[in-house]
Amino acid sequence: MELSEEIIRLHYDINDEDFSAAGEASSAVKKTLSRLGVSPETVKRVAIAMYEAEINAVIHADGGAADIEITPQQIKVVISDRGPGIPNMEAAMQPGFSTATESVRELGFGAGMGLPNMKRYTDEMYVDTKIGVGTTVTLIVKI
Amino acid sequence: MLKVREIVKILDAEVLTGEDQMDMEIYSGCGADLMSDVMAFVKESVILCTGLVNPQVVRTAEMMDIKVLCFVRGKVPGEVILDLAREKGITILTTKHPLFITCGMLYSAGIQGRGVWN
Ligand SMILES: Nc1ncnc2c1ncn2[C@@H]1O[C@H](COP(=O)(O)OP(=O)(O)OP(=O)(O)O)[C@@H](O)[C@H]1O
Ligand SMILES: [Mg+2]
Numbered sequence: 001m002e003l004s005e006e007i008i009r010l011h012y013d014i015n016d017e018d019f020s021a022a023g024e025a026s027s028a029v030k031k032t033l034s035r036l037g038v039s040p041e042t043v044k045r046v047a048i049a050m051y052e053a054e055i056n057a058v059i060h061a062d063g064g065a066a067d068i069e070i071t072p073q074q075i076k077v078v079i080s081d082r083g084p085g086i087p088n089m090e091a092a093m094q095p096g097f098s099t100a101t102e103s104v105r106e107l108g109f110g111a112g113m114g115l116p117n118m119k120r121y122t123d124e125m126y127v128d129t130k131i132g133v134g135t136t137v138t139l140i141v142k143i
Numbered sequence: 144m145l146k147v148r149e150i151v152k153i154l155d156a157e158v159l160t161g162e163d164q165m166d167m168e169i170y171s172g173c174g175a176d177l178m179s180d181v182m183a184f185v186k187e188s189v190i191l192c193t194g195l196v197n198p199q200v201v202r203t204a205e206m207m208d209i210k211v212l213c214f215v216r217g218k219v220p221g222e223v224i225l226d227l228a229r230e231k232g233i234t235i236l237t238t239k240h241p242l243f244i245t246c247g248m249l250y251s252a253g254i255q256g257r258g259v260w261n
Contacts, residue, residue, distance in 0.1 A: 020223065023202035030206065040208070047206040048182050055199075105177070108195040108203075113179035120183070 003036050003143075008070040014054055014079070016063035019107060025066045026051040033075065038143065045121040046075050046141050052114040053079040053137045059104050060084070061135065074123075074142045082134040089127060093119070144168050145254055147211060147234060150190065153252050154238040154245060156213060160225055161234025169211060172254045174246040178203040186257065192245045196220050201227045210234060215242045 010032065012025035030047040034040075050066070057064040061083020069076040086092050093115050100110025119125050124140040148165035151158060158165075170188040175181045176195045181203055190211040193200055196218050204212055212228070213236040214220060220228075220235065228235050238245055250256070 020198040023199065023206075027202065027205060044185065044206070044208060048185075051202065051206045052179065052182065107197060108176065108178045108199050111177035111179040113177075113183050117179055117182050 003038070003070070003072050005072065008032075008036075008068075010066075010068040010070075012066040012068075014057050014063045014066055014081075016058045016061075019058065022055055022058045023051050026054050029066075029068055029077070033070070036070065038075070042075070042141060042143060046077065046139075049118045049121045049125075049139045049141070050077045050079070052117050053077070053139060055109055056114055056137075057081040057083070057135075059100065059107070059109055064134070072143060074140055077139040078136060079139075080134065080136040085131040085133055085135055086127070086129040087131060089129065144170050144188075145249070145252055147236075149252070150211075150213075150249065150254075151236060153248055154213065154236065154240060156236040156238040159220070159235040159237060160228045161211075161232070164210070164234045167210060167234070169254060171257055172246065172249050173209075173256065174242050176242070182207060190249065190254065192242060192249070194218065194242050196224065198224055198227055200224070201231060201233060204233050205231045211236065213238055213245065215240060215245050 033043045061081035064081030067078045091097050095116045096112040098110045098112035104110045122139045123142045126138040129135040147167045169190045171186040172190045174192040189209045191209050192213045194215050211234045217239045
């Protein structure tokens with residue numbers, strides 16, 4: 001496999017039943033990008049941002065799906081869930097803002113850094129969220 | 144810079160995986176129990192010291208290309224975590240020292256916390 005003009009599309013279901021499995025989709029994408037010869041720095045940026053979004057779909061919603069589109073110009077990751085939605089996006093983007101419960105913090109999440117980290121490592125980030133319907137996070141990293 | 148074998152000696156640590164990686168060179172370190180705090184700064188040749196014991200520590204290390212993990216306060220991870228670490232080529236150490244002391248010992252011995260992208 002190598003980067004060509006053809007668009008490479010990948011799809012993964014994000015399951016919320018087994019927390020230890022969270023991150024498997026990001027891990028698979030990281031491997032694929034490395035295999036395609038994408039630079040380590042770009043691979044790392046995609047991996048971290050996608051992993052944060054994948055974890056959010058598990059801990060704040062009840063899982064969802066990941067759709068990835070790879071072209072020679074950019075890598076686009078779309079993580080969507082049918083969870084509760086985010087009531088105040090401006091607050092959620094603030095470093096340190098978290099509604100995570102103590103049980104989530106015991107799992108190592110809830111620093112309120114996930115969304116800021118996604119912003120930091122991507123070139124473009126869009127969040128489409130609706131209360132009671134779900135959240136879709138789009139992450140774009142240019143190659 | 145410290146080699147992993149020197150870190151093992153300084154922390155009086157036990158090596159649980161990656162016994163063949165003792166000559167790897169470590170330049171910077173990070174100590175945290177919340178994984179998104181770890182992911183906020185990208186560094187190179189890092190050791191991650193943490194009191195959190197679950198597979199997501201190994202996943203976080205994988206995403207960040209962190210090759211050495213040290214569990215503190217005598218925590219010994221189970222086989223699921225160790226197997227995942229072996230699969231990802233990650234070295235796991237465990238030390239009896241608490242997190243603050245562990246970080247302090249490594250810092251005093253020459254490991255810094257500096258990031259590369261920020
Ligand atoms: N997919 C989602 N569905 C519902 N709420 C979300 C979702 N993603 C984020 N949020 C809300 O936004 C807040 C901030 O998210 P962010 O990822 O920055 O921090 P966190 O997940 O709480 O902690 P961390 O990512 O540092 O482990 C969350 O605490 C939660 O209230
Ligand atoms: Mg998060």
